[in-house]
Amino acid sequence: MATKQIRYEALVRALHTDLYRYAYWLCHEKQVAEDLVQETFLRAWRALDSLKDEKAAKSWLITILRRENARRFERKRLDMADYEEVTIADTQSVGSEQEIENHWLREKIAQLPEEYREPLVLQVIGGFSGDDIAKMLDLNKNTVMTRLFRARNQLKDALDNEPIQRGQYNG
Numbered sequence: 001m002a003t004k005q006i007r008y009e010a011l012v013r014a015l016h017t018d019l020y021r022y023a024y025w026l027c028h029e030k031q032v033a034e035d036l037v038q039e040t041f042l043r044a045w046r047a048l049d050s051l052k053d054e055k056a057a058k059s060w061l062i063t064i065l066r067r068e069n070a071r072r073f074e075r076k077r078l079d080m081a082d083y084e085e086v087t088i089a090d091t092q093s094v095g096s097e098q099e100i101e102n103h104w105l106r107e108k109i110a111q112l113p114e115e116y117r118e119p120l121v122l123q124v125i126g127g128f129s130g131d132d133i134a135k136m137l138d139l140n141k142n143t144v145m146t147r148l149f150r151a152r153n154q155l156k157d158a159l160d161n162e163p164i165q166r167g168q169y170n171g
Contacts, residue, residue, distance in 0.1 A: 007054075008045055015058055016041075019065055022126055026069050036072070040065040059132045062122070066136065108158045116151035119144050 019040060023033035043064050044051075051060055109117060119137065122128045130148070134141040 004048055008041075008048055011044065011048075011057055011061070012041055015061055018058065018126065019061055022062060022122075023065055023069070025121055025125060026066075027072075032072075036065055036068055039068045043068065058126075059128065059136055062126065062128075063136050105155070108155055112151055112154055116147050116154065119147045120151040123148060 016037065019037045020033055023036040023040075024030065027033055027036065040061055044061055047064075051057060109120065112120065119133050122133045122136065123130075128136070130141050130144050133139075133148075134144045137144065
């Protein structure tokens with residue numbers, strides 16, 4: 001029992017931040033992300049004996065987190081309504097050029113179809129390899145690599161077709 005607890009505590013210390021970052025990316029809400037991470041670690045504790053390779057712990061936990069996030073939608077059915085998204089331009093504050101570019105890039109990534117967006121975020125934010133992403137998403141590695149390639153090409157096309165207007169403010 002003591003060995004299991006030591007393994008578990010080491011996992012929590014080593015991977016809590018990465019799991020929280022990914023959970024927040026999935027749901028965009030601090031409290032929900034915290035709950036997802038907590039549920040993930042609870043399930044991990046219960047199934048810790050099934051983790052044979054410590055090197056696979058991060059992808060194992062990400063898979064648990066993804067499934068826990070999916071369960072959230074199984075339990076709660078929301079009425080869906082069409083709405084038009086309104087963007088309000090911030091004309092008061094002036095951010096750095098990098099902040100503008102980061103915001104633009106986040107917007108473009110969010111607009112990618114989920115089949116391209118998810119592998120890209122797992123690679124860029126999670127630091128996972130194509131093999132890891134394939135296992136997490138239950139896909140063939142070649143499929144993952146194709147989706148990553150297409151996601152990057154779509155971002156490149158967006159950059160070519162809609163260049164960031166640097167330094168132009170109406171404020």
